[in-house]
Amino acid sequence: MLIGMIRSQLVYLFGLFLLMGSISGHAADIKNVRMWLAPDHARLVFDMTGPATHKVFTLSKPDRIVLDIDKTTLSANLDKLGLDKSPVKKLRSGKNGKTLRLVLDLKRSVRPKSFELKPNQKYGHRLVLDLYEKESLVKAKKTAKPKVVAGRDIVIAIDAGHGGEDPGAIGPGGVREKDVVFKIAKELKRKLDATPGYKGQLTRTGDYYISLRGRTKAARKQNADLFVSIHADAFKDKRARGASVWVLSSRGASSEMGRWLARKENSADLIGGVGSVSLEDKDDVLASVLLDMSMTASRGDSRSVAKQIHNNINRFAKMHKPHVEQAGFAVLKSPDIPSILVETGFISNPGEAAKLKTSAYQKKMANAVYQGITQHFQRKPPALTYIAQRKAANNKTHKVVRGDTLSVIATRNNVSLAALRKANNLKNDRIRIGQVLRIPTS
Template structure:
C-alpha cells in the first residue's frame, strides 16, 4: 500500500513539474504611443490562448491568458503611455493570468499574436485606438490644407524608417537606426518648409511603429508629389559605408547588395508587428501595373538629383541610383525614393549619424536635391512653375554667394532664399539654383 502511495505521489509530482515547465510566462510589457493609437506589447515565452474584452465606466481593456504567470509587476512610463492610464494584473481560476488596462477614454482594441522575429520572441500585441481620435489620414490632410495658399505647394512625404517595436539596425556603440532616421526626417521637414514652394509631411512623427504598406498609403492620402523614405542600414561587412539612393525595381535588384538590403528592410513588418492573416488580399494591393511606369521615371530623376547633392556631404556608397524591390516604395502613383544616409554598422558612419551637425548637413543636401528636381519638373499651377529658374550653378572652389549673384545678376538674398541657405556658406560641388528676378 505504501509503495502504491509513493508511486501515485511520484506521478502527481511529475505531472505538477510538467505543468510548471510548460506553463507560459509574461516576461515584459512595452508600450508605444502614437498620435492616433497606442500599442501595448506583452513579451511571452511561447504561444498562448487568450481572450480580450472591454468594460465601461471606467474604460478598461481586459486580457485573460490561459495557463500563464508573471513574476513581477507590470509598469508603464506615464510620458509614453498614450491612452493607457494604468495597468494591473492578477491570477484568475488558479492558473490563468488576467491583465487589466485602465484607459483614459474608451478605445477600440485590436489584438493578435506574433511569432518570434528579429530579437523578439512570441508576443501578444494590443492596439488601442481612441473612439474620437484623429486618423493618420485626417492628420496629414490637415497639414496639407494648412499649407495651402495661392500657388500650390509641392508636397513631400518624409518617412523615418522603422520605429517603436522595430529599432532597425543597431550600430557598434548601440545607436538605433530608428532614432537617426527620425532626427533626419524632422530636420528635413524643417528645411523643406523653410524653402519656397514645398511642404513636408512626416509619415512618422515620433517613436512608434507604422506598417510598410501604411507608410506609402499615408503619402497617397496626403496627395504627395514625392515620397522619401530615410534609412541607415547595416551590412554584413562593417567596412561598407557611405550614402546611396534607391528606387523600386519591377524586376530584379541592380546589385546583390541592393537585393539583400531590400530583403532586410521588407522584414520590418514581421519585427514591428503586423497582423498578416487578414482577410483582404494583401498581394493584390501591392501588385505593380503599367500605370506605375511614369511614376518610376519621375522617381529616377528625383533620386539622381538627391544623390548628386549627397555627394557634397560625404562619401557615397554607390555612384549611381540603385534599384530593388522595397515594399515601402510600392505606391502605384506617388514617385518614391529610399535614401540610405549611411551604414550604421560602420563605426565611422555611426559616429557621423549620431552627430546633429552631420544630420543637418544630410537634411540640407536632400532638400537641395528635391528643390532642384521640382524646379525642373513641377507642373503648371505650382509655385515652382511660376518661378522657373534660369538654370543652375555648380559651386567651384573659390566661389562665394556674392560672386555667383553678380555673375547671374540676381540679388544675394534671393539666391540664398531660393536655395534654402541659412548663411553664406557654400561648398564645392553643391548645385545652386539660379532664380529669376532680382
C-alpha cells in the same frame, strides 16, 4: 531479461511523459511591459519568457479591455508605465487558476487588436496589444478629389524608417537606426519648410511604429508630390559601407499594378495626384491603362530625383554603388507618388556609425537630400504650384513690335527700366523689331 527490458522501457516512457507534462505546464512570465504612443493608437508590449496563448475581449459601463493569458505569471511592475497621455486609466492584474488576467480601465472607448511576436536580435517573445482610437477606425467615405489650389506648396512626405518597438539596425555603442534617421528627417523637414513653395510632412512625428503600407497611405493622405524614405543599412560583415539611393524595380511595379487592379472594385483610392481619378468605376482595360500611365510617370520622376540625390551624397560620402539601385521595397510602391529610399550608410560599420550619430553629418545628409529635391522640382515643378508660377514668371518674354520702347515695355509689365536692362544685358535703351526680351519677375 525480456521482462526487465520492458520494465525499463516503461519507466523511461513514464519519465518522458512526466517531463513533457511539466514542460507543457511550465508558466511563461511577463518580465516587462512597455507602452508606445502614436497619433491614432497606443501600443502595449509585454516582454515574455516564452510563448503563451491569450484572448482579448471588451466590457462596457465602464469601458474595459480584458486580456487573459494562459499559464503565465506577472513579475513586471505596472505602476511605471506612464499612462497620462494614453487611453488607459489604470492597468490591473489578477489570477484565475493558471490564467493571468490583465484588466485595462479605459478613459474612452477604443478598439483592441492583439498579436504575438517571435524573438528577434533585440527582444524575446512578445505579446502586443494595440488600442486604436475609434475615429481612426471608422470606414472612410469615398475620397473626394483634392482641391486644386493655385500657388500651393510642393508637399514632400518624409518617412523616417522603423520606430517604436522596431529599432531598425543597431550599430556599435548601441546607436539605433530609428533615432538617426528621425533626426535626419526632422532636419530635412526644417529646411523644406524654410523654403518658399515647399512643405515637409513627417510620416511619423515621434518614436512609434507605422506599418510599411501605413507609410505610403500617410503620404497619399497628405497629397504628397514626393515620398522620401530614410534608412541606415546594416550587414553581418562590419566592413560593408557606403550610402545608396533606391527606386522601385520594374518587377515591383508590375506586382503593385496587379495588387491595385485586384482590389479596385472595393477601393475609393485616387491615382494621379492633383485632378486624380478613382479606379472603382473603370473597366479592367481602362484601369490598367491609367495605372500604367501613372506608374510610368511616377517612376520616371523617382529616377530623376534619386539620381540627383545620389550625385549630391557622392560629393562627401562613399556610395555603395556608382548608380541608383532598384528593388521592390513596399514603401516605394505607390503608383501615383514618385518615391525614393535613401540608405544613409551602414550603421553596422564602426566608421559610418560614428559619422551618422553626429549632428553635423546628419545635417550634411539632410542637405544633400534637400538639394536633390529642390533641384528636381526647379526643373519640373507640378502644375499650379508656387514654384511653377515663379518659374513661369521668370520665363516670361516679350517680342518687340513696331512702336515699342523699352520704357513702355517696362511699364506694361510692371517692372523697372533698370531691371529690364539688367535681365537682357542691355547697355542702353535701344531695341529692334523682332527682338525677344526676357521679362524679370516684378
